[in-house]
Amino acid sequence: xxxxxxxxxxxxxxxxxxxxxxxxxxxxxxxxxxxxxxxxxxxxxxxxxxxxxxxxxxxxxxxxxxxxxxxxxxxxxxxxxxxxxxxxxxxxxxxxxxxxxxxxxxxxxxxxxxxxxxxxxxxxxxxxxxxxxxxxxxxxxxxxxxxxxxxxxxxxxxxxxxxxxxxxxxxxxxxxxxxxxxxxxxxxxxxxxxxxxxxxxxxxxxxxxxxxxxxxxxxxxxxxxxxxxxxxxxxxxxxxxxxxxxxxxxxxxxxxxxxxxxxxxxxxxxxxxxxxxxxxxxxxxxxxxxxxxxxxxxxxxxxxxxxxxxxxxxxxxxxxxxxxxxxxxxxxxxxxxxxxxxxxxxxxxxxxxxxxxxxxxxxxxxxxxxxxxxxxxxxxxxxxxxxxxxxxxxxxxxxxxxxxxxxxxxxxxxxxxxxxxxxxxxxx
Amino acid sequence: xxxxxxxxxxxxxxxxxxxxxxxxxxxxxxxxxxxxxxxxxxxxxxxxxxxxxxxxxxxxxxxxxxxxxxxxxxxxxxxxxxxxxxxxxxxxxxxxxxxxxxxxxxxxxxxxxxxxxxxxxxxxxxxxxxxxxxxxxxxxxxxxxxxxxxxxxxxxxxxxxxxxxxxxxxxxxxxxxxxxxxxxxxxxxxxxxxxxxxxxxxxxxxxxxxxxxxxxxxxxxxxxxxxxxxxxxxxxxxxxxxxxxxxxxxxxxxxxxxxxxxxxxxxxxxxxxxxxxxxxxxxxxxxxxxxxxxxxxxxxxxxxxxxxxxxxxxxxxxxxxxxxxxxxxxxxxxxxxxxxxxxxxxxxxxxxxxxxxxxxxxxxxxxxxxxxxxxxxxxxxxxxxxxxxxxxxxxxxxxxxxxxxxxxxxxxxxxxxxxxxxxxxxxx
Numbered sequence: 001x002x003x004x005x006x007x008x009x010x011x012x013x014x015x016x017x018x019x020x021x022x023x024x025x026x027x028x029x030x031x032x033x034x035x036x037x038x039x040x041x042x043x044x045x046x047x048x049x050x051x052x053x054x055x056x057x058x059x060x061x062x063x064x065x066x067x068x069x070x071x072x073x074x075x076x077x078x079x080x081x082x083x084x085x086x087x088x089x090x091x092x093x094x095x096x097x098x099x100x101x102x103x104x105x106x107x108x109x110x111x112x113x114x115x116x117x118x119x120x121x122x123x124x125x126x127x128x129x130x131x132x133x134x135x136x137x138x139x140x141x142x143x144x145x146x147x148x149x150x151x152x153x154x155x156x157x158x159x160x161x162x163x164x165x166x167x168x169x170x171x172x173x174x175x176x177x178x179x180x181x182x183x184x185x186x187x188x189x190x191x192x193x194x195x196x197x198x199x200x201x202x203x204x205x206x207x208x209x210x211x212x213x214x215x216x217x218x219x220x221x222x223x224x225x226x227x228x229x230x231x232x233x234x235x236x237x238x239x240x241x242x243x244x245x246x247x248x249x250x251x252x253x254x255x256x257x258x259x260x261x262x263x264x265x266x267x268x269x270x271x272x273x274x275x276x277x278x279x280x281x282x283x284x285x286x287x288x289x290x291x292x293x294x295x296x297x298x299x300x301x302x303x304x305x306x307x308x309x310x311x312x313x314x315x316x317x318x319x320x321x322x323x324x325x326x327x328x329x330x331x332x333x334x335x336x337x338x339x340x341x342x343x344x345x346x347x348x349x350x351x352x353x354x355x356x357x358x359x360x361x362x363x364x365x366x367x368x369x370x371x372x373x374x375x376x377x378x379x380x381x382x383x384x385x386x387x388x389x390x391x392x393x394x395x396x397x398x399x400x401x402x403x404x405x406x407x408x409x410x411x412x413x414x415x416x417x418x419x420x421x422x423x424x425x426x427x428x
Numbered sequence: 429x430x431x432x433x434x435x436x437x438x439x440x441x442x443x444x445x446x447x448x449x450x451x452x453x454x455x456x457x458x459x460x461x462x463x464x465x466x467x468x469x470x471x472x473x474x475x476x477x478x479x480x481x482x483x484x485x486x487x488x489x490x491x492x493x494x495x496x497x498x499x500x501x502x503x504x505x506x507x508x509x510x511x512x513x514x515x516x517x518x519x520x521x522x523x524x525x526x527x528x529x530x531x532x533x534x535x536x537x538x539x540x541x542x543x544x545x546x547x548x549x550x551x552x553x554x555x556x557x558x559x560x561x562x563x564x565x566x567x568x569x570x571x572x573x574x575x576x577x578x579x580x581x582x583x584x585x586x587x588x589x590x591x592x593x594x595x596x597x598x599x600x601x602x603x604x605x606x607x608x609x610x611x612x613x614x615x616x617x618x619x620x621x622x623x624x625x626x627x628x629x630x631x632x633x634x635x636x637x638x639x640x641x642x643x644x645x646x647x648x649x650x651x652x653x654x655x656x657x658x659x660x661x662x663x664x665x666x667x668x669x670x671x672x673x674x675x676x677x678x679x680x681x682x683x684x685x686x687x688x689x690x691x692x693x694x695x696x697x698x699x700x701x702x703x704x705x706x707x708x709x710x711x712x713x714x715x716x717x718x719x720x721x722x723x724x725x726x727x728x729x730x731x732x733x734x735x736x737x738x739x740x741x742x743x744x745x746x747x748x749x750x751x752x753x754x755x756x757x758x759x760x761x762x763x764x765x766x767x768x769x770x771x772x773x774x775x776x777x778x779x780x781x782x783x784x785x786x787x788x789x790x791x792x793x794x795x796x797x798x799x800x801x802x803x804x805x806x807x808x809x810x811x812x813x814x815x816x817x818x819x820x821x822x823x824x825x826x827x828x829x830x831x832x833x834x835x836x837x838x839x840x841x842x843x844x845x846x847x848x849x850x851x852x853x854x855x856x
Contacts, residue, residue, distance in 0.1 A: 034641075038648040052814070054635060059739075059812060061691060089625035091636055107691060107739065108625070108812065110636065144809075151813040158815065166845055167648035171740055172814040174641025179630050197517035197536070202607050207482060208519050208538065213462075213602025220466040220595035263489060263535060311487075311535065312599055340821065340843070342770060342793060342800040364852060365770060370838045372770040381572075384487060384536065385579040386480070386600040387586065391852040393768060410798045415768070417594055418846060424792060424819040 006286035006294065008357065011321055014297055015335050017283050018325050023302030024332035025187050025254045031180050034173055037165045040183040041226050041331060042422075046159040048176040051149035055092070055110040059144045063102040063124055063133060064115035067141035078134045080127060087112060102133060111145060118144040152176060162333045163422035164226070187330040189222045190249030191215060192232040194242055194261035194270055195310065200234060214259055214315050218308070221319055222257070224417070225327050237261065242273035250277065250300055254330055257323055260310030263294040274298035274305050289397070290357045291383035292317035297326075304330070311383040317360045320395065320414075339394070340418035343410045347373035350398070350405045353380065358399055362392035363413060374413050392416060434714035434722065436785070439749055442725055443763050445711050446753050451730030452760035453615050453682045459608050462601055465593045468611040469654050469759060470850075474587040476604040479577035483520070483538040487572045491530040491552055491561060492543035495569035506562045508555060515540060530561060539573060546572035580604060590761045591850035592654070615758040617650045618677030619643060620660040622670055622689035622698060623738065628661060642687055642743050646736070649747055650685070652845070653755050665689065670701035678705065678728055682758055685751055688738030691722040702726035702733050717825070718785045719811035720745035725754075732758070739811040745788045748823065748842075767822070768846035771838045775801035778826070778833045781808065786827055790820035791841060802841050820844060 032040060058064065064087065073079040084101035087093050087109040097103060097114035105111065105118055117139045125134040152158055158172055159165070165183075173181065193215045199205060200212045212234060222229040230253045235245040242261070249256035261270040262285075275282035278300030285296035285307070295318040296307035304326040308318045325335035347368050352359055362378040374396060378388035394413040398405060405411065460468060486492065492515065501507040512529035515521050515537040525531060525542035533539065533546055545567045553562040580586055586600055587593070593611075601609065621643045627633060628640045640662060650657040658681045663673040670689070677684035689698040690713075703710035706728030713724035713735070723746040724735035732754040736746045753763035775796050780787055790806040802824060806816035822841040826833060833839065 035644050035647075038651070053812070057812070059809065089623065089636065146810065146812055150810070151815050158818065167645045167652060168740075168744060168814075168817045170644040170648060171641040172818045174639040174644060175814055177633065177639070179639075195517065205605065208517065211602040211605070211607075213599040216463050216598040216602060217595045219463075220598060223466070224595060312596075316596060340793070342772070343795060343798060344770070344772070344800060364849075365768070367771060370771060372772060381487065382574065382578070384481070384485070384574055386596075386603055387579050387851075389596045390586065390600045391849070393849055415843075415846070418843070421792075421819070421821055423815075 008286040008288045008293055009284045010288050011358070014284060014287060014322050015325050017297060017299070018304065018329050018335045021280065021283065021299040021302065022304045022326060022329045025185050025330050030183050030185055032183050033180050034170055034178075037170060037173070037181065037183065038167055040165055041333070042159055042161055042163045042165065043182040043184045043332065045157050045161050046173065046176070046178055046181060048152045048154060048156050048158050050176060051154045052152035052175055053146055053148055053150065056148050057146050058105045058107060058109045058111065058118045059146055060118055060120045061107050062105060062118045062120040062144065064097065064105040064111050065102045065117050065119055065135075065139050066097055066099070066114055067117040067139050067143070069100050070135055070139045073135045073138055075136045078136045081133050081135060083131055083133065085112065116141045116145065120144065158423065160422035162338070164419045169423070184226065184331040184333065187227045187255060187327065188230050188253035189227045189255045189257060189327070190230040190232045190253035191218050191222060191257050191259070192245050192249060193234045193259045194237065195234065196237045198234050214310070214312055218257060218259060218315065218319060225324060226331065227327055232256070237269065239269040239273050242270055243276050246273055246277045246305060250303055255303055255326060256305045257308055257319075258305065259308045259315055262296055262307045262309050270307055271296055274307060277305065287318070287322065288357050288400070289317060289321060289360055290380055291360060292321065293357060295322055297322060312386045313362070313378060313383040313389060316389055317395075321360075337414065338420045339414035339416070340420055342413050342415065344413060345371065345373045345408045346405055346411050347375040348407050350376055352398065352403045354403045356400050358397055360395055360397050362388045362395050364391055365393045365413070374411055436714040436716045436721055437712045438716050439786070442712060442715060442750050443753050445725060445727070446732065446757050446763045449708065449711065449727040449730065450732045450754060450757045453613050453758050458611050458613055460611050461608050462598055462606075465598060465601070465609065465611065466595055468593055469761070470587055470589055470591045470593065471610040471612045471760065473585050473589050474601065474604070474606055474609060476580045476582060476584050476586050478604060479582045480580035480603055481574055481576055481578065484576050485574050486533045486535060486537050486539065486546040487574055488546055488548045489535050490533060490546045490548045490572065492525065492533040492539050493530045493545050493547055493563075493567050494525055494527070494542055495545040495567050495571070497528050498563055498567045501563045501566055503564045506564045509561050509563060511559055511561065513540065544569045544573065548572065586851065588850035590766070592766075592847045597851070612654065612759040612761065615655045615683060615755065616658050616681035617655045617683045617685060617755070618658040618660045618681035619646050619650060619685050619687070620673050620677055621662045621687045622665065623662065624665045626662045642738070642740055646685060646687060646743065646747060653752060654759065655755055660684070665697065667697040667701050670698055671704050674701055674705045674733060678731055683731055683754060684733045685736055685747075686733065687736045687743055690724055690735045690737050698735055699724055702735060705733065715746070715750065716785050716828070717745060717749060717788055718808055719788060720749065721785060723750055725750060737811075740814045741790070741806060741811040741817060744817055745823075749788075765842065766848050767842035767844070768848055770841050770843065772841055773799065773801045773836045774833055774839050775803040776835050778804055780826065780831045782831045784828050786825055788823055788825050790816045790823050792819055793821045793841070802839055
């Protein structure tokens with residue numbers, strides 16, 4: 001599609017085009033050992049091959065008992081129990097408990113056969129060291145015991161494909177004896193800025209020659225999204241230069257994200273350069289979201305070229321809404337965003353212009369009464385302002401209609417720099 | 429203080445002891461260039477040395493105008509304006525606008541002197557290319573213009589000490605021409621597990637010999653907290669071995685976190701080993717929080733030794749409540765936790781045992797009606813269960829009293845793996 005001006009396609013059209021045209025680069029998922037997994041994204045569901053705990057275990061240091069034997073014990077009727085053995089953490093118990101027998105058991109120790117409860121060490125009186133104890137109250141079956149399978153059942157999924165592994169997940173993976181897991185391949189994403197006014201050399205900065213800071217931000221967002229960023233630098237406002245750099249990016253990486261030069265001004269040459277870079281070329285130019293509406297998407301040989309606008313709020317909005325789904329598709333995942341979302345009331349009215357675009361607002365979480373509310377801190381038509389993004393905890397995306405949203409109405413906040421937790425099984 | 433059993437000190441006593449006894453290792457804050465800053469923690473406030481934007485700039489591609497000159501223009505009364513020049517992004521305008529003059533201006537271009545508004549390129553009709561245009565409606569002063577200082581004012585703090593730098597912050601730092609900033613030194617934290625039943629070799633795992641997975645989790649939590657983790661491995665259940673390893677950790681690192689061996693069972697030797705490792709030695713053993721109440725804190729020569737309990741939920745709770753403040757103190761910051769917090773209703777009643785401890789519950793965020801609610805997914809007395817932590821989005825900390833919290837009451841959720849945003853200025 002040669003560029004013949006902007007048509008504001010819907011976000012859904014973008015996601016559909018990404019799903020249809022972009023090829024996943026996950027053909028060879030990487031198998032990674034446990035200690036190196038943190039921050040990587042699972043390419044497979046993790047199913048527990050075992051009950052966890054595998055055996056009933058003690059929650060305290062104490063004595064394993066047969067609960068029924070203790071039923072009659074009280075202060076008036078202290079009962080004596082024989083110490084039949086000692087459970088050690090290093091071994092499964094090699095003995096059973098018979099009637100009126102107990103055994104010493106440490107925290108985490110496996111209950112010997114016959115035992116079904118544990119009494120804390122400080123609640124028993126030693127009658128003869130290593131030989132017998134006295135109990136003065138009944139112990140209930142199951143007391144201070146973790147039953148086999150209580151934490152995780154054999155065959156239960158514990159972490160889902162697409163889950164981003166956090167430190168605590170490592171302990172669970174080890175407990176279910178999963179030492180190596182398949183993680184999604186990290187796509188290489190080349191980042192190209194466009195503009196004669198930009199420099200990446202601090203010493204060249206003047207009042208009109210700007211350091212390419214948005215590029216630094218996008219490079220790090222790419223890294224944070226589980227990709228390897230590749231720096232293509234700056235192309236001048238010249239169609240041939242832009243095309244040359246895009247082709248270079250396509251040769252080096254699995255995707256190219258361009259920044260700037262996407263609107264309809266006299267120097268806006270990116271759309272044509274994208275279209276000339278290969279097949280199928282430019283797919284969409286314009287999206288029904290402000291800020292960000294002059295974004296675009298091309299694809300060459302299954303590799304996405306996301307055209308991010310150059311004003312900061314537009315750049316970030318388009319990255320969140322178009323680049324992230326493209327990255328997830330490259331990773332072999334569903335092309336959706338993966339932020340942790342919360343539904344909270346809006347702290348103040350938002351009055352919107354009646355226009356056909358969805359509106360993205362950056363918000364900060366504030367305390368309003370006894371609850372958290374979302375306070376809009378960006379304004380439409382001020383896409384160049386950076387501070388609202390830096391101050392933001394999240395963003396909301398409002399539909400074209402209605403034209404006002406009132407204080408107290410609940411909005412869905414996508415929390416920036418968070419990831420939805422794919423750990424819980426469906427029943428939770 | 430030699431260990432003479434457990435006294436359940438308050439969390440506040442822990443934080444006070446950390447503040448008093450632990451020495452910051454920030455004497456030499458590290459100055460880091462912009463592109464390497466992401467994820468590091470600021471050691472200084474960043475104050476903008478300039479207005480941002482420095483000059484009034486255009487939000488669109490169009491023509492800079494003097495608004496007053498356009499007041500009378502309408503469809504019935506089209507007015508002609510002379511194109512006096514062309515603003516280029518690379519230079520400050522070298523010309524002024526006189527009466528009935530306009531100039532071409534690109535998005536982000538600086539307004540020439542005299543101009544106070546911009547009309548979009550598509551809203552003007554070219555009369556003679558490069559010479560004159562026609563306007564058929566009035567343009568309001570300030571239209572499509574970002575005023576100087578609208579984003580950030582000179583002297584305004586843009587990011588605060590203790591802020592963890594995110595990708596988007598890089599763009600703002602570059603815009604305010606801050607190329608190098610001081611970040612807190614990353615403390616070295618040595619992690620030691622205690623227990624004869626543990627192994628760090630996968631091939632040695634049996635039904636009772638466990639892989640040291642909690643250690644892997646703590647190592648990664650340490651890294652995530654802005655520290656360099658140092659692996660001390662496993663000490664056997666033997667006071668001399670533990671003391672030897674702790675001394676080794678103190679020689680290699682700025683802090684030692686031990687895992688396990690902190691309760692009052694027959695093998696619980698860590699408290700004594702900590703106390704014998706140097707001066708002042710063991711400070712506190714026991715904290716008023718479940719899970720985690722058998723935690724402890726020692727200090728040797730200003731280096732904290734945090735005794736984390738060995739059952740997963742206790743380990744993580746003590747890490748969140750005691751290790752994180754100790755780390756922040758080492759980093760030269762206030763010893764507090766830094767999670768993003770939200771106030772949301774509880775999804776169900778919690779009935780608590782009447783005991784003198786604060787209670788920590790892991791929660792998952794769920795949708796309840798049209799709002800987000802916090803669903804408790806851990807239970808007291810089940811500290812060995814791992815799945816509730818892995819399923820959790822956050823945690824809540826309830827006081828000893830009252831003994832029940834009802835559905836719909838608002839609770840403060842600390843979101844795991846998030847960081848409070850220190851960007852906003854106080855007025856927001």
